[in-house]
Amino acid sequence: MEIIALFFVSWKTKTLKKIKLLTLLGFALISCKDETQKFFKKNSYENLDKAKKLRDSGDTDSAYIYYAKAKEDLSSIDDKTETGRALANLAIIENDKGDYHASIASSIEAEKLLQNKNDSISKSIASSNYNSVAIASKNLKNFKDAIEYYNRAISISDNKVDSLAFYNNIGDTYLEQHDIKSAKMFFQKALQTTDSIDYARVLNNLAKTKFLENSSYNPIPDLLQAWKIRKKFKDNIGINSSLATIADYYIIKDKTKALPYAEEMYKIAIQNKSPDDRLEALNKLIRLDPENYSKNFHAYNFLIDSLHTARNNSKNQFALIRFGNEKLKTDNIRNENRILWLSFALGILVLITIIISVWYKKRKEIEVKNTQLKMSKKVHDVVANGIYQVMTKIENQEDFDKEHALDELEFVYEKSRDISYEKPDHENDSKDFKDKISNLIASFKNENTETYTVGNDAEIWAGISQSSFDEVYQVVRELLVNMKKHSQASRVIFKFERIENSVKIQYTDNGIGVPGEMTYKNGLTNTGTRIAAIDGAIIFDNKSEQGLKITISFPVS
Incomplete structure (x- = not known):
């Protein structure tokens, strides 16, 4: 407390020295800027290409790391279009992993970079990015937002096939809301596509919608045709969708015919390594196969727990990657950890100086005294006690965990930054x-x-x-x-x-x-x-x- 009090008393005499120090640091950084930008420019596009290859091969976790690196590097050389591409792909992976709020945040960041760009590449990325926001919104049951973003995707898309695919997605959103009439209308528009896989998807969805509209309608011919097309093009995800739809139809009409389709769906879901499809197939098997009820029920519950854990781990992993890359924008690769620690210390020092400087200029003398007292109290709580608590933990640990210590210091940093913005409290829990x-x-x-x-x-x-x-x-x-x-x-x-x-x-x-x-x-x-x-x-x-x-x-x- 005494140290912080002394800081507030002498801040005016030290401010100029600190500004001079920061100026010298700025000149040092500028002298390295050219070489750093050359390095980033060379590696940023390589990271983007490597991320795409990893994602295409199914290694989405590694792809996420390289997209995050590419995003930071591309941002540093002010390539807005390719930075937007990296962010849009981060959003898609976050969507696939069930981290919908993070996905929307990444997409909105990409949208800011891509807006007002009329070249075909930027519009194509922006269209895909809007589609990603719509999917995340739909999964969060924000159907109104989902339809709005699908329409935005259509409005800027120069690709007819993509636009028709977006119509299918709008139809699927209406179907989930049980708006059969609207769903059918958009599926009929989407059926005009020339892409075989998209055509099979729409045909499957339209047949399902017609049956929901009229229970006497027989969707099986269309459902089997869609299944046949998907098998021809080895669209394994689509194959499972067809099997699920056919099984659902027979569950209503003839349960004895539904079981083989549910069993086949479960088999292919395992091959696809798709836990969501496995859950859906097991749910059907629990209802259709009483002889194996206990086995399927236990498998279902075990898979739910495993999926929940895996998705939480992915969210935490992605959050750590986002955090790490944000803090390493000006990083020298050979000195990553050192710069990170120095950034925390320098950031807190500069922030406190700026806060007091601004308040001193905008307040009368009596208000300044009251404000400084309040700030002293806050800084003592957040910075002094926070750092003392971290020091206590480090002192008491036999094995020093650097990453955990970084997390603790990051929390202190964020809290100290919040002081200047007077951020509102979160909902209590x-x-x-x-x-x-x-x-x-x-x-x-x-x-x-x-x-x-x-x-x-x-x-x-x-x-x-x-x-x-x-x-x-x-x-x-x-x-x-x-x-x-x-x-x-x-x-x-x-x-x-x-x-x-x-x-x-x-x-x-x-x-x-x-x-x-x-x-x-x-x-x-x-x-x-x-x-x-x-x-x-x-x-x-x-x-x-x-x-x-x-x-x-x-x-x-």
Whole structure:
């Protein structure tokens, strides 16, 4: 706290020196710019080509890495069209992996680069990109957005075959909403395609729609024709779609005929390595094959769990790749980790300087003093306590995990950046609150100090606002930091209770306690104000022979 206070007192005299330092760093970067751009230009297109080959071969995870690298490199040389291409392909892979929100974010970033470009290449990429947004929106059940983006794709497409394929997608979106009339109209438009695989897809969808419109209609001739075309062109994904549609028809009309199609669908789904098709086939087999019900039911549940885990892993993996590439835009390949660490430190320093400079110019003297006090409190919470917590974790780890430490520092960096923008709180989540508190307390455990958490259940935090939780979280961290620095405690206990419409937190340690009359010292300066801010109360019991006991209570907002 003392270091941060000194920084605020002397910031005016140091600002000029920091600006000079940044200017010198800027000149150094400019001197390397030409060589760096040559390197990026050579490698960025190679990364794009390699990504395409990997994706075509089915290695989408590796393709994602190279598309992400290509996106950063192409952006650095200001090639908007090819940067848009890389982003559009990232969105498609994210879509395929079920990371729909990330996919839409990538597509929107690509859209900004491709808008107002009228050359055929840019329009083709933009059209495919709109289609990707539509698919993600449809999977998220945002049908209105899906249809809007399909229409955008059609409006800028110069390729008739692609446009007709988009009509099929619109029809499929209406069909999922049970709008049979609209679905049929778009499928009939799409049936004009000259592409055999697309024709088989539309024929299958139109036959299904006609049957849904009129239960006496026999779709089998059209469904079998679509299946035959798909087998001819070895369209394995399409083959499974045909088998699913035929099986669904016979489930309604004649279940005895449905089973062979469901069994064949399951077999091909395994060959295709398509977990979604396997789930659909198993769902049919559970209903159609009572003799193997138990086996199919267990396989279905196991696959659901595995698919959920795999998709979460993919999302986390892709998030790490996106994070890594964002931070390595100006990276020298031989010094990646060093530059990353320096970027965090420099970013935080510059950000704090800019925040205070802007506030100083725009506020009157009295407002500046109040603002600086508030900022000092925030920076202390976010930067000082955050970094101290990371240092504590590193100190207590036998094996240093660099990647985890980077994640922790990135969190501190993002939080410090949020201060300048006054970003609004996120929706509160009692489970998330519980985990954050437990993780915070556990992070201060080491070979000399045991930390215990009692009663910290999700129900404790139900109804607690984000702002109240933030204050409580900082109070808990302040107590832990103070304990670590001063108390010499070997045991720390936090007990949480919910009593009607209030929460009670009891802190106990077996340290040296606080001698004499209780005053807010030793890092506890902000604790009383925080609790008062949420209409709570705090009681310090320093009369016991050993240790310190603190009781905090506050109402549920």
